[in-house]
Amino acid sequence: MGWRLIIKKKAMTKILNERNVKILQAVLKHFISTAEPVGSRTISKKYLRDLSPATIRNAMSDLEDSGFLKQPHPSAGRVPTDRAYRFYVDNLCKIPKPSHRDSEAIKKKLESNRTEAMETILQSSKVLSDLSNQASIILLPKFANITFKRIELIKTGAFQVLVVFISKSGVVQNKLINLKDDLTQDKLDSISRYLNDQFNNLTLREVRKKIVSTMKREKRIYNNLLKKAMELIQKAFIEDEIEGDFYIAGTTNIFDKPEFSDDLKKMKGILSAFEEKSKLMYILDQCLKEEGTSIIIGSENRIHEMQDCSLVTHTYKYGANVLGTVGIFGPKRMEYPKIISLVDYTANILSNKLSDS
Known part of the structure; x- marks a missing residue:
């Protein structure tokens, strides 16, 4: 595991001096690879041969008091705490490229x-x-975050329509809705063409805003096609937020x-x-x-x-x-x-x- 830490100056404290950071890094390295608590003798023998077990033991005690290490039980070695992992992640010097x-x-x-x-x-x-x-x-x-490319309306029964939404990224969403009026497939095709012309390249969030704005502005919608289109798309995109x-x-x-x-x-x-x-x-x-x-x-x-x-x-x-x-x-x-x-x-x-x- 060829990683190392570069410690920012503001992260350095009396406890997290250069020596203790090396010891903390050794504990992390050992525990990540073995899932086993580690003691001072193992750290000295395998990772930090220039430091004595006694020196490492005292430093590990300080790191435990500061919340970076803990003992699962009294006779065990130490393991890293959440604070140790956070300190390590926040001070990573470089993220390698994948192999x-x-x-x-x-x-x-x-x-x-x-x-x-x-x-x-x-x-x-x-x-x-x-x-x-x-x-x-x-x-x-x-659903609200994807970009509108095309909509298809398919009559599936009396007063019932399957709305097929196709996004720019290729994601397809389907929704079955019930209507007040029983529309023919020809009428649904006309509504589809209108919606595809009006809302292409908008996100569904933007579509919703445009619909609400249009319906507020046109209190008396004179075009029957527009009225039906607005009612249908309101049911598909506004009434029920798709989780x-x-x-x-x-x-x-x-x-x-x-x-x-x-x-x-x-x-x-x-x-x-x-x-x-x-x-x-x-x-x-x-x-x-x-x-x-x-x-x-x-x-x-x-x-x-x-x-x-x-x-x-x-x-x-x-x-x-x-x-x-x-x-x-x-x-x-x-x-x-x-x-x-x-x-x-x-x-x-x-x-x-x-x-x-």
């Missing part, structure tokens, strides 16, 4: 011209899970990790958390607001059952329009430089693919 093997695997999965947009988005989650050996999660494009959704791949990878494989309670807690859709959506929405990379470590996560894990995400786009976020979810002792690199690269390749479609 040639990993970058080629990502491009092969996502750059194929044969797959549809939504399938490409789902594939990004699958390839991240495979390459990281962790769980992956992707926030799918929210966001996400996709998770590779959950079994988490349960192969030592910290979870022997702890049934933790395993059940994580599975339960994956079913808490509203809470997960809240966290992913927060990541979506932080354009670029977001890292949530342990207790920073508001879902209690997920506080033994970390989440690394990066937003993906269609052009300049943010569509969603893709990320990796796993134990706090993940290899952050590698994980950040994989997530960032995948998000960028996905964005390019969607924008070029």
Whole structure:
């Protein structure tokens, strides 16, 4: 694991002097690779041979008092705390590029011209899970954020219409709506042509604003076609906000990790958390607001059952329009430089693919 820290001056304190940072780094390196608590003798023998076990032991005690290390039980060595992981992540000197093997695997999965947009988005989650050996999660494009390309209206029965929305990025959304009037397919085709002419290249959020503005301005709409179009699109795009959704791949990878494989309670807690859709959506929405990379470590996560894990995400786009976020979810002792690199690269390749479609 070839990473190192460059400590910003403002982060240096009496406890986090150069020597103690090296010891903290050694503890992190050992625990990330082994999942085992580590003592001063091991640190001295394997990582810092120029320091005696006694010197390291005193420094580890100081780091524990300062909240960077803890002992799982009195006779054990030390392990990093959430504060240690946060300090480490905030002071990473450089994020490496993915290996040639990993970058080629990502491009092969996502750059194929044969797959549809939504399938490409789902594939990004699958390839991240495979390459990281962790769980992956992707926030799918929210209906309000995608850009209008074309709409099709298909009569499915009396007073019932299937609205097929096709975005610029190739994402397709369907919605079945009920109407007050029983419109013919010819009438629906005329409405489709009107809507496609009026709302092309707008996001659904912009479509909603334009509809509301038009309906306020035209209190007495003289054109029957316009009236029917406005009523229909209001039902499709305004009355019921389509809730966001996400996709998770590779959950079994988490349960192969030592910290979870022997702890049934933790395993059940994580599975339960994956079913808490509203809470997960809240966290992913927060990541979506932080354009670029977001890292949530342990207790920073508001879902209690997920506080033994970390989440690394990066937003993906269609052009300049943010569509969603893709990320990796796993134990706090993940290899952050590698994980950040994989997530960032995948998000960028996905964005390019969607924008070029």
